[in-house]
Amino acid sequence: MHVNNTSTEKESLTKRKSVLGIRLFFIYLICYAGFVVIGVFQYELLAVQVPGGLNLALAYGIGLIIFAVILGVVYNYYCTKYEDEAEAEQSNEIEEGGAV
Amino acid sequence: MIYEISYVALLFFFIFVGLVIGLSFYFGRKTSSSSSYYAAGGQIHWGVNGIAFAGDYLSAASFLGICGMIAVSGFDGFLYAIGFLGGWVVALFLIAEPFKRLGKYTFTDALNAKFNSRAITLAASIGTLIVSVFYLIPQMVGAGDLVMPLLGLPHWVGVLLVGAIVIVIVASAGMASTTYVQFLKGGLLIVLSVVLTFFILKNGLTLTPNFKGSSSHYTFMELTPQVENEKLIAVNDWDVVGQQTVGNKTFVKLSQNGIERWFDWTQDANGSMLKETLTVTQRADGQTLYNGEPKENRRFYQVGHMSKIVVNGQEVGETGAVGPFEFLSTLQESEIVRFLQVKFSDGADEVSVYYQEPTAGATFMLPGLKYKIGRDANLWSKLDFISLMLALFLGTAALPHILIRYYTVKTPRDARKSTILAITAIGGFYILTLFMGLGAAVNGVLDVESSNMSAPLLARAFGAVLFSIISAVAFATVLGTVAGLIVASSGAIAHDFIDIYLKKNLSDHRKVQVGKIAAFAVGIFAILLGMAFKGINVSFLVGWAFAIAASANLPAILFLLFWKKTSETGIAASIIVGIVSSLLIILTSPTMWDKYGLDPANAIHQLENPALISFPLAVLTVYLVSLWYPKQNAVGNGLTA
Secondary structure, eight states: OOTTSGGGSOHHHHHHHHHHHHHHHHHHHHHHHHHHHHHHHOGGGGGSBOTTSOBHHHHHHHHHHHHHHHHHHHHHHHHHHHHHHHHHHHHHHHHHHHHO | OOOOOOHHHHHHHHHHHHHHHHHHHHHHTTOOSHHHHHHGGGOOOHHHHHHHHHHHHSOHIIIIIIHHHHHHHTHHHHHHHHHHHHHHHHIIIIIHHHHHHHOOSSHHHHHTTTTOOHHHHHHHHHHHHHHHHHHHHHHHHHHHHHHHHHHOOOHHHHHHHHHHHHHHHHHHOOHHHHHHHHHHHHHHHHHHHHHHHHHHHHHOEESSOOTTTTSOOOOOOEEOOEEETTEEEEBTTBEEEEEEEETTEEEEEEEETTEEEEEEEEEETTEEEEEEOEEEEEOTTSOEEETTBOGGGOOOOOBOEEEEEEETTEEESEEESOOHHHHHHHHHHSEEEEEEEEEEEETTEEEEEEEEEEEEHHHHTSSOSSSOSSTTOOHHHHHHHHHHHHHHHHHGGGOHHHHGGGGGSSSHHHHHHHHHHHHHHHHHHHHHHHHHHHHHHHTTOBOTTOGGGHHHHHHHHTOHHHHHHHHHHHHHHHHHHHHHHHHHHHHIIIIIIIIIISOOOOOHHHHHHHHHHHHHHHHHHHHHHHHHTTTSOHHHHHHHHHHHHHHHTHHHHHHHHHOTTOOHHHHHHHHHHHHHHHHHHHHTSHHHHHHTTSOGGGSSOOOSOOHHHHHHHHHHHHHHHHHHSOOOOOOOOSOOO
């Protein structure tokens, strides 16, 4: 596994991972900001009971924590996939180069 | 609070501290070059690094502070857990990989990778130093709180002890030791929290938490006074000595057998009632009385209990073992007695009264008891809430002692795996803080003088062994975090400032030497600050460190990574504006006003957390200054984003 080693990483791969990271960040940002906005502008909504017997504040708060972990796993899965693809591509290029 | 020395806890404490120092010396022998001192030579396994990440992050603020604030202010403490974890998303998705690709040792080097600018070096090293110091304060405060019940020693001794041990660790070894120490204690902290939560749920909820006779639940006195024309005339067996009104509360001083006690006088539809309070009286002659008696008489109690338990609409005395959801939903339906503090002067005496405030579970389990955003909210309190959530979200990625761990694994792939392992461990732990904090709130274990000890004191109720191990781990937590921070600050001084900014071109050996001297100086400074900030919740203090980090470092990093026109002048200016604006707002905040001995209500502003103003200001600065002073001497090393 050398493909992801600092300067040898291809620019296209870096770009793909970076775009993925930014997208996931914004998804989380919207959810996180949603909690703050409800707290400030629709406070009463936080007291509403959700299925499971908890109020919205608790369910949303615990949900945000679990969601961050899930997004982390998703990010890792796709980054690893991109890296493997780039690695395969690179070794193909080397093989082709060797055949010439 | 009055504490007795626990010898079992002492034993575990010394074993643990011995282990930590032993590990440091063991790994210290392997440390020779400056790169291994600062970043363990990039040779740490990602799994170890991930848990060490968690160990770094789960500092005193998380274990002591969040649990403590949940125990005292309910859901508002959990806001910190939500925000602290949210911050990892920024770190993971935006910063982790690009930073690793830059491949430098310190935060300053990474920021400077493109420019090699002395202005950036200077600004960033000052930023690292200030953030580290602000993060060190709560750790030291937490250390002092920990040793009080553990060793029966005063607060300042604990602060001194931690400072001294860490200086020895850092001066003898460096990063390698702290990574393994953080791994050990991060892992242990999570395991022990699971155990503690299991005990809380197994024990269930009860009106009289005496832990099957192993501790004595104190029932506070309630007296019925004789009242005429809304004046208190007499109380059976007691002499009425005095009366004080603070806001809408009236406190009555009664005397019996020469001992004076304060009672909270409540009048409602059911008539008049005098409820016993907890009182600390600082007498003019220097003596401190606890509930009117000297310390040795042990008349000061641990508090926090339920006044009503409602299960499916029925009031019950206890629930027996409960599941996690049942635990939370039952608390929501029930009523919890919190203890609130008021201070007043009684003649020449200074009196702190802690009175009972029955609080509906539904209120306790919503935000608003500390950060007022619902009832009693005003514009300042709402801005403060937004500012806190912003600081927590943006601060994580910008903490210098977190970033330094990106360099301790070989590849970006490993750095990512480390971060995900960390986020999972930390997320799981933060959900547990909810149970530990609430468990402390209702099991009669709270120390009204400091919320920080809630979780360890709860552990003590479940047995001396659990308490001793948890205290030892918490102490090691503080130790590890302080060590990491001191390494980061000494790096900022020795490596960034002296070596690069002053261009001293130090030899490898000399660099390590200067680093150790710097570590010593920062350690001493941290000890002094830890003593000065005694009694403030450590999560609250960490909120400040996050705000400064978010304002000083994050705009600079984000612009550097995502905006090609960012110039060296823009980065340096942004760091300086972030530091100065956040520091100014903190130093003029109501909490600091209180520390200066002034009335917090008269502070220049009512914003406790500066991020809402200082972060946008720093963003604006890096943008505008980069436009006005475009980059000149980019050295470039293939960074693209």
